[in-house]
Amino acid sequence: MLDLIKQWARALKRDVVALWVAARDPRTPLVAKLVATVVAAYALSPIDLIPDFIPVLGYLDDLLLVPAGIALAIKLIPIALMEEFRSEADQCIQRPRNTAGAIVIVAVWAAMLIVACVWLWG
Template sequence: MRAREFWVTWKEKARKLKGDIYALYLAYRDPRVPWYAKIFTACLVAYAFSPVDLVPDFIPILGYLDDLIILPLGVTLALKMIPRAVMLECREKAQLALKNKPVNWWAGGVIVVFWLLIAAITVILIKNK
């Protein structure tokens, strides 16, 4: 039962982190946020949404450690730079947006097809060597 509680806690933290990152995206566009916080937050949000990591995810253990360390630390720093009232508003907006977010099956399909093509090309290149 202890392992189950551990995973439930991690899922809650991941969901909160996802909401915070979207709230930070909304906050960096707010005129009440200082310029240095905007720059830092924009870089953090770009890193979070980017498919490119400092250490690629396919590298065992290290690939996910950068996401487990960089993102939470970055969010913590960004939250300290942004005025509390702005973050409260942005968290509310993010919560509403994430609740009502549409599912885009076309975009998901395009991404799956892209990765399947990459895998097929890789297999063909390996066979032809």
């Protein structure tokens, strides 16, 4: 059972990198490219939208939202292209990082903080 979970986690990590590759490939359909960009940006961001220290919700995004986004993006990409992207992802030595995704997440948190402050003191 533990080996099965480890294989699933490795496949998810590989697929995130494959989606990162797909988002930059001109052969990827536009809708798939948009979904792949959002999913890869979120998954590769060093900052979570919902921090892990928040009980239940902190891990919910990692356990449900990211895999669901990956599955959706994969369904939108032609099978032959996805296999090529997975092969390219397997050859990636270092996992890419997405600072733009981190900036967007920090901006969302800042906007929510501003809205909360205006609501409380406005």
